Amino acid sequence: MDSSSDRSLVVWLAVTVLVAICVVFAKNLGPLVIYPDALVLPVTDPMNTAMRWFVVTFGWFFKAISWLLDWPILLAKSLLHAVPWAAWFVLWIYLALRAGGRGLAIFTAISLMYMVTFGFWSQSMNSFALVVVSIPMAVALGFALGTWGFLSDRAYRIIMPILDLMQTVPAFAYLLPILLLFGFGTTVGLVASILFAFPPMVRNTIVGLRGVPDEVIESGLMSGATPSQLFWRVRVPTAQRQILLGVNQTTMASLSMVIIASIIGGTNDIGWEVLSTMRKAQFGESLLAGIVIALMAMVLDRITWGFAVQSSPTKRGAAGWIICAVLFGAAWLLALLFPPFKDWPEAWVLNPAPAMNAGLEWIFVEFRTVLEAIKRAALFYLMLPIKIGLSQAVSPFTWGFAMTPAVTTGYSLIVAAVAAYFSFKGKLLPALWVILFALVLYSGLTGLAWVALSAVIVALAWQAGGKNLALWALAGVAFLLLTGIWEPSVISLYLCGVGVLLSFIFGSAIGTWASENDTVSRMVRPVIDTLQTMPLFVILIPFVMVFKIGEFTALLAIIVYAIVPAIRYTEHGLRNLPHDVIEAATAIGTTPRQLLWQVKLPLAVPSIMLGLNQTIMFGISMLVITALVGTDDLGQQIYIGLGDGDFGVGMTAGIGMAIIAMIADRITQGFSQQIQARLGVKLNESL
Amino acid sequence: MTFSKTLKPALLASATILLGQGTALADPIKIAVNEWTGQHISAHFAGALFEQLGHEVEYVTAGAVPQLAAIAEGSLHYQPELWTNNVGDIYPKAVEAGDIIVVGGLGLEPQEGWIYPPYMAELCPGLPAYEALYDCAQAFAAADTFPDGRLITYPADWGTRSADLVDLIDLPFKPVPGGSEGAMLAELKSAVAAEQPILMMMWQPHWVFAETDVNWVEWDTPHGTCDEASQKRGEACGFQQATVDKIVAKDFATSYPDAMKMVELMNLTNDVQNVLILEVDQNGREVKEVVAEWMGANEDVWQPWVAAAKQ
Numbered sequence: 001m002d003s004s005s006d007r008s009l010v011v012w013l014a015v016t017v018l019v020a021i022c023v024v025f026a027k028n029l030g031p032l033v034i035y036p037d038a039l040v041l042p043v044t045d046p047m048n049t050a051m052r053w054f055v056v057t058f059g060w061f062f063k064a065i066s067w068l069l070d071w072p073i074l075l076a077k078s079l080l081h082a083v084p085w086a087a088w089f090v091l092w093i094y095l096a097l098r099a100g101g102r103g104l105a106i107f108t109a110i111s112l113m114y115m116v117t118f119g120f121w122s123q124s125m126n127s128f129a130l131v132v133v134s135i136p137m138a139v140a141l142g143f144a145l146g147t148w149g150f151l152s153d154r155a156y157r158i159i160m161p162i163l164d165l166m167q168t169v170p171a172f173a174y175l176l177p178i179l180l181l182f183g184f185g186t187t188v189g190l191v192a193s194i195l196f197a198f199p200p201m202v203r204n205t206i207v208g209l210r211g212v213p214d215e216v217i218e219s220g221l222m223s224g225a226t227p228s229q230l231f232w233r234v235r236v237p238t239a240q241r242q243i244l245l246g247v248n249q250t251t252m253a254s255l256s257m258v259i260i261a262s263i264i265g266g267t268n269d270i271g272w273e274v275l276s277t278m279r280k281a282q283f284g285e286s287l288l289a290g291i292v293i294a295l296m297a298m299v300l301d302r303i304t305w306g307f308a309v310q311s312s313p314t315k316r317g318a319a320g321w322i323i324c325a326v327l328f329g330a331a332w333l334l335a336l337l338f339p340p341f342k343d344w345p346e347a348w349v350l351n352p353a354p355a356m357n358a359g360l361e362w363i364f365v366e367f368r369t370v371l372e373a374i375k376r377a378a379l380f381y382l383m384l385p386i387k388i389g390l391s392q393a394v395s396p397f398t399w400g401f402a403m404t405p406a407v408t409t410g411y412s413l414i415v416a417a418v419a420a421y422f423s424f425k426g427k428l429l430p431a432l433w434v435i436l437f438a439l440v441l442y443s444g445l446t447g448l449a450w451v452a453l454s455a456v457i458v459a460l461a462w463q464a465g466g467k468n469l470a471l472w473a474l475a476g477v478a479f480l481l482l483t484g485i486w487e488p489s490v491i492s493l494y495l496c497g498v499g500v501l502l503s504f505i506f507g508s509a510i511g512t513w514a515s516e517n518d519t520v521s522r523m524v525r526p527v528i529d530t531l532q533t534m535p536l537f538v539i540l541i542p543f544v545m546v547f548k549i550g551e552f553t554a555l556l557a558i559i560v561y562a563i564v565p566a567i568r569y570t571e572h573g574l575r576n577l578p579h580d581v582i583e584a585a586t587a588i589g590t591t592p593r594q595l596l597w598q599v600k601l602p603l604a605v606p607s608i609m610l611g612l613n614q615t616i617m618f619g620i621s622m623l624v625i626t627a628l629v630g631t632d633d634l635g636q637q638i639y640i641g642l643g644d645g646d647f648g649v650g651m652t653a654g655i656g657m658a659i660i661a662m663i664a665d666r667i668t669q670g671f672s673q674q675i676q677a678r679l680g681v682k683l684n685e686s687l
Numbered sequence: 688m689t690f691s692k693t694l695k696p697a698l699l700a701s702a703t704i705l706l707g708q709g710t711a712l713a714d715p716i717k718i719a720v721n722e723w724t725g726q727h728i729s730a731h732f733a734g735a736l737f738e739q740l741g742h743e744v745e746y747v748t749a750g751a752v753p754q755l756a757a758i759a760e761g762s763l764h765y766q767p768e769l770w771t772n773n774v775g776d777i778y779p780k781a782v783e784a785g786d787i788i789v790v791g792g793l794g795l796e797p798q799e800g801w802i803y804p805p806y807m808a809e810l811c812p813g814l815p816a817y818e819a820l821y822d823c824a825q826a827f828a829a830a831d832t833f834p835d836g837r838l839i840t841y842p843a844d845w846g847t848r849s850a851d852l853v854d855l856i857d858l859p860f861k862p863v864p865g866g867s868e869g870a871m872l873a874e875l876k877s878a879v880a881a882e883q884p885i886l887m888m889m890w891q892p893h894w895v896f897a898e899t900d901v902n903w904v905e906w907d908t909p910h911g912t913c914d915e916a917s918q919k920r921g922e923a924c925g926f927q928q929a930t931v932d933k934i935v936a937k938d939f940a941t942s943y944p945d946a947m948k949m950v951e952l953m954n955l956t957n958d959v960q961n962v963l964i965l966e967v968d969q970n971g972r973e974v975k976e977v978v979a980e981w982m983g984a985n986e987d988v989w990q991p992w993v994a995a996a997k998q
Contacts, residue, residue, distance in 0.1 A: 176752075184749070184757030265749035265757075272748050276722040280894070281872035365881045376830045397833055537869075544870045545877035549839060549863055550831055627843075630866035636843050642752050643844035645777030 005429065008463060012432045015459045019439050022449035033449040040484035044648025051647045055180050062181040069133075069187045076129035084335030084342035085112070085121050087328050094324040096299070099306025107302070111295040119349035120292045126269035127258050128296065130186065134193040134254045139247055141194065142201020146246075147231075149202065150209040163199045168617070168661040170624045171196055171260045172638045173654025176647050179264065189261025197254035204246025208239030244308030251304050252533070255297040259535045274535050283360050283541045284353030290538035297533035364546045375552050383551060387494050389444025411442070445494045450486055461663065464670030472666065476659040483652045485637060492633040492660060495551065495626065496619045499558030503615050506559070507566020508608060514567065515574035516596070524571075528564045536561055536625045544629055554626035561622050565614035573607025574600050602679050609672035613665060620661045634660075715743035716946060719754045719766040724894050724974070728963045729768040729793065729955055731978045736953060739993045740945050752777060759786035761936045764943075765950060768793055772890060772929035773845045773868075788935050790947075794954040795931040799890045801838070801849070801904040804879050807886075808902065815905045817856075817923060820886075824859040827884045832861040839865050839874060839887040848915060848926060849888045856920045860886070875899065890929065892957045894964050948996040 026033055080088075089112050096108035115124045149156040171192060178195075182188045212235050220234035236243070262271025270292050277286035335341035340348070364371065384393035390411070394403040401407065415438040422431035436456070440448060454477045461473035480489045514521040539560055540553070547553045577600060585599045601608075627635030634653045641650025716737050718730045734744040747763055751774060757763040759781045771778065781787040803814065810826040813819025820827075820836065827836030838860040840849035850862040865871040871887060872895055878885035879899050889901075906913075906925040913924035933950055940947040959981070966977045982989060 179753055179756045183760055184753055184762045185747075188753075262748070263750045264753045266747060268748050272722075275750075278869040279722040279867075279872075281869050281876055283873075361877075361880050364877055368881055368883075372830075379830055541869060541873045544873040548829065548877075549866055549870050549874050552831075628867040629870045630839075630842070630864040632843060632864065636864075639842070639844040640775070643775030643777065645752070645755075645775065645780060 009428055009432070011459055011462060012429060012436070015455045016432050016436045016439070018455050019436060019448070019452040022452035023439050023443045026443065026447070026449065029449060029451075032451045035450045035481055035486050037484070039482070041482045043483050044646065044652060047648035047651060048646065051177065051180065059181065063183055066182040066185075066187045066191070069190055070185075072133045073129055073186050073190060076132050077126060080125040080129050080132075081122065084332055085116055085344070086331040086335050086341035088112070090327045090331045091324065092299070094320070094327075095303055096306075098320065099303040099310070104302050104306065108299050111299050114295060115292055116344050117348070117350050118288055118292075119344065119346070119351075120270060120273070120289065121344060123268060123270045123273055123289075124292055124296065126267045127271060127293070130190055130193060130258065130261055130267075130269070131251075131254050131296075131300075134190050134197060134257075135247075135251055137190075138194045138197040138250050138254060139201055142198040142246060142250060143205050143243070145198070146202040146205025147209070149206050156206070159202065163202055164662055165655075165658050166195065167199050168620070168658035169654040170621060170635070170638060170657060171257065172624050172635075172642065173650050173657075175260065175264065176642055176645065176650055180647070184264065185266035186261070187266075188264045189257070189266065192260055192264070193254050193257040196257050196260075197250045200249035200253060201246040204242050204249065205239075208242030208246070209235055211242060212238045241308060244304070248301060248304040248308055251300050252297060255293065255300065255533065256535075258293055259537065271535070274537060278537050278541060281541055281545075282353065282357070283545065284356030286538050286541060287356065288353055290534045291530075294530050294534040298529055301533075360542055360545060371546055375547050378555070379552055383498060383555065385441060385444065386498055387444055387446055387491075387551075389447045390442050391447070392444065411438070445490055445497075446487075450481065453490070454481075457663070461667055461670075464667040464674070469666055469670060473663050476663050479659055480656055483656070485634065485653055485656045488632060488634045488637050488653070489656055489660065491631065492620075492623050492635070492657065495554060495558065495631060495633055496616070496623065496660075499555050499562055499622070500612075500616050500619045502555075503559045503562040503619065504566050504612055507563040507615065508570040508611070510563075511567040511570025511611070512574060512596070512601075515571045515600075516592075521571065524567060528567055531560060532564045536622065537628070540625065540629055549630045551631055553629045554631045557626050557629070558619050558622045562615045562619040565618055566611045569607050569611025569614065570604070573604030573611070576607075577603050605679055606672065606676050609668065609675065613668045613672070616664045616668060617661060620657060620664070623657060714942075715745040716765060716943060717745045717747050717763045719749045719758070719763050720746045721749065721751065721754070721768075724964050724967050725795075725892060725960050726768045727974045728960055728967070728978060731974050732955060732982070733765060733767045733950075733953060735978060735982060736949050736989060736992065737946055739989075740949060740996055742943065742946055755781055755787065758934060758936050759784075761938060764936050764939050765946075766934050767950075767953065767955075768795070769932045769934050770797070770890070770929060771932060772797070772799060773841070775844055775846075786937055788937055788939065790933040790935055790950050793931045793933050794956050795892060795960065796957055797890055797892070797929045797931055798903070799888070799926045799929055800906075801886055801925075802889045802901040803884075803886050803904065804882075804899075804901055806882055807884060810884065815902050817858075817904050817906055817925075820858055820860065820904070827860070827886050829884075832863070834859075836860040836886065837884075838862050839871060839885070841888050842866050842868075842871075851915065852918065852923070852925070855916075855918045856923050892961055892964075894968050897961065897965050897968060945996045949992055952992040952995060 022029060022033065089109070092108050092112060093105050097105040115121050145159060149159045174195070175192065178188055178191055182191050216234060216238050217230070220230050225234060258269070259271040259274060262269055262275050265272070270289055273289040274286055274293070277289060331341070339345075380393065380398040384398070387393075391403055391408075393399075394401070394407070396402055415435060419431040419434045422428075422434060440456070445453070454474075457477055458470050458473045462470035480486050510520075510524060514524045536557065539557055543553045543556050547556065581599065581603065582595070585595055590599065623631075623633050623635040624638055625635070627633060627639055634657050637653035637656075638650050641647065641653060716734075718734055718737075720727060720730050730746060734746060737744050747757075749757055749763060754763060754766060755774065755777055758766060769778075778787070782789055801817075807826070808814045811819050811823035813822065824836035825834055827838070828834060829837040831837075836859060838849060838853065838858075840847070840862045841864070843864045843866075847862075852858075853860050853862055865874070865887070871889070875885060875887060875889075875895065876899070877883075886904075889895075904925075906923045907921065908924040913927045915924075915927050918924060933953065935947065935950055939950075963977050963981060966972050967974055
């Protein structure tokens with residue numbers, strides 16, 4: 001046995017002993033179990049004071065920006081509304097045709113018809129005005145910052161952590177400061193949207209520019225290019241695909257902010273429609289409005305993606321554009337003669353919402369007992385044990401028996417036996433982990449002393465990424481403790497932990513199935529696309545109606561969203577394996593089952609681990625949404641900060657979520673690299 | 688939407704910002720519009736009254752917290768129906784700082800308390816008296832609260848009044864924060880549709896009572912003023928009732944003296960609002976049309992206000 005695993009053994013032994021002491025003597029350790037309030041630093045007040053000073057001193061500057069940003073939005077809105085929908089229709093379908101051919105054109109036509117016939121056109125255009133203005137600005141900002149980060153290493157080191165923070169701090173947390181600085185109205189939504197949408201552009205620009213092969217640069221230099229020519233004529237065109245991918249992701253991020261922009265208000269847009277109907281608990285109505293945002297996102301995604309992957313964008317030349325312009329004019333003319341082509345009459349609007357509501361009601365009335373049984377099983381046998389531990393979750397009402405000393409002894413004996421089996425086989429570390437896991441499960445995450453839980457987190461970080469990561473984790477844990485948000489953080493950890501675990505299990509199973517079966521794949525694709533682009537508020541109402549307010553509903557909401565990357569990356573990983581390996585394996589006569597388990601899955605591990613990583617990120621970002629169904633995690637703290645106009649409270653909670661996300665990210669990446677090193681596979685960075 | 692109509696106010700607003708002034712006189716009056724029908728009616732009623740005085744009016748959608756920030760800085764002028772029960776500390780802070788002026792109550796008489804559907808009276812015969820809840824907590828229990836009853840309270844960011852009351856009077860109920868208004872209503876709708884037990888903190892006037900029949904839990908002393916912090920079993924008064932305020936921006940009175948006078952006079956009662964809400968939500972008519980129709984039939988109510996404001 002080498003020295004590094006010896007050290008692991010010592011570290012984990014120490015942690016296990018510490019946790020064991022904390023579990024056994026939980027009642028006698030006082031401040032070591034529950035973090036004392038006296039040791040919480042009063043950070044929120046100074047934060048508020050600083051913010052107030054900042055607003056008073058520099059407020060005029062931000063108000064001026066806000067005033068400037070008003071103009072492009074006004075212009076976009078006027079333009080989008082002045083042109084009849086029929087004319088826009090022609091233009092969009094032509095764009096879709098060029099970007100992705102007939103299929104995409106048909107999809108675009110259906111999407112636009114949906115907006116028109118369901119009576120959402122004018123609101124959609126209000127939302128679209130915001131998106132249309134925010135995308136170019138975010139792209140320009142992102143490209144500029146990305147170029148700077150590419151040119152200067154120091155800038156790179158400053159930019160990257162800020163990007164990490166901006167993408168992990170939930171948008172709700174910076175809603176209040178944006179409001180204070182920029183005032184009120186559509187502009188604020190625009191600022192929020194730009195702030196959220198530019199980071200992917202920066203990342204892709206840097207990756208793209210860095211990835212330009214040296215030979216290309218050399219040949220550019222040899223033909224005597226000036227530095228600026230070298231940049232604009234050589235580097236940027238070579239990196240075009242990656243940069244356009246950034247544009248595509250910026251587009252998606254900007255659309256996902258439509259709802260947040262509506263929370264601030266200022267325009268009667270589609271996000272406002274979703275929020276209003278959700279507030280009235282109108283399931284059908286809110287779903288219909290939510291689908292509009294999903295459709296917009298999918299159309300824009302496919303079109304920008306289509307242009308991004310096209311090698312020579314000017315294939316069909318001017319003739320197509322001329323035909324398009326003629327048809328555009330004709331449609332406009334038609335709208336002047338025949339008004340429904342401009343303003344769809346109220347009487348023609350389709351409204352299936354009442355039927356949808358009735359359908360949902362039928363489900364939760366008819367299947368009440370089944371649904372209730374599912375919820376109970378999940379609560380009693382999975383969620384409560386992890387949250388409050390077996391010591392409290394096991395009761396005659398839940399499990400049918402009480403956690404008597406005899407039962408506890410039996411539990412300890414089983415654990416001891418499993419641990420003994422592992423150590424007998426020479427696997428001492430797994431044996432320790434079994435004991436540790438059993439201890440944590442016995443006391444539950446919320447019952448575990450803060451000292452013990454912190455030790456486990458830091459040890460995990462050490463195992464995954466060495467001393468540096470352990471120090472980072474320690475600093476993060478210290479932040480959560482010192483700012484007094486430890487308890488909601490633990491609840492967040494529990495909800496996300498269970499959510500991610502289930503998402504990953506089910507998601508990778510579905511992904512594997514979809515990779516083996518084309519029909520399944522075709523059915524899964526539109527569903528996960530919709531889940532990813534639809535405003536998640538919409539999902540909450542039916543879940544609450546079926547499963548009631550509480551943590552189970554919150555868990556389902558997390559799973560529905562976080563399962564998407566798990567499915568996507570697993571399928572992608574399994575479908576994009578080197579052909580020669582698969583052929584070689586088939587040639588030596590492996591059965592399909594062997595091929596999957598012994599060849600494909602190990603090879604796809606890098607991609608699957610990336611999916612796990614994204615699943616964690618998605619799960620954490622859902623915490624703000626789940627607070628709307630009554631959980632008391634960090635998301636709830638953000639709402640409390642917002643409702644009280646307390647910048648400090650909201651921001652510490654937001655940073656707390658970012659810290660949890662980043663530590664979880666680094667830990668999974670660390671383990672992923674270790675597994676990859678052991679299996680000898682590497683990620684091809686096509687994702 | 689024409690260019691001139693949208694650009695003019697923006698131009699004016701920009702001019703005033705450049706000059707460092709507050710609000711220009713020719714600006715339209717901006718009225719906050721929230722997410723529920725009752726408020727839409729109040730807002731459009733106010734708007735129609737301002738139009739009688741010859742002002743231009745603009746309706747601006749705004750969320751609960753952002754609208755306060757907007758009124759405090761003057762980019763929104765008037766909110767006729769502000770519920771003081773579901774805004775956090777940001778509201779009293781802004782009022783105290785003088786950024787928001789409270790003009791008085793709208794005239795709506797809100798009631799807050801715990802509601803239950805009528806079929807629960809069969810399972811818990813002592814209702815509506817709160818004393819009955821001590822014995823039939825299990826009738827209200829759910830898997831995650833058993834053996835205690837389940838009480839859905841306001842979302843955590845609206846305060847903890849129900850939870851405090853449960854503690855004070857030692858009721859065997861577990862308070863579960865509702866998370867959001869939408870979630871609370873979804874829960875109520877589904878419980879009533881499936882005839883399942885539910886006990887929930889709620890307020891009225893609210894549109895949901897037009898379609899759902901509920902009863903209110905009664906306390907020892909009938910509702911009105913109530914010192915919430917000093918209650919105990921046998922001497923419970925429930926909740927201090929919320930108020931519904933008319934609030935304006937701080938320089939509203941100087942910019943629009945006649946409109947300010949109108950704000951002071953304007954009044955809307957539960958009965959009127961409930962009738963109009965029903966017309967909009969059940970019969971699917973436009974808010975504007977319904978308000979105009981009511982105003983046409985009740986000129987004697989608001990004509991004197993217009994006359995007084997014009998003086």
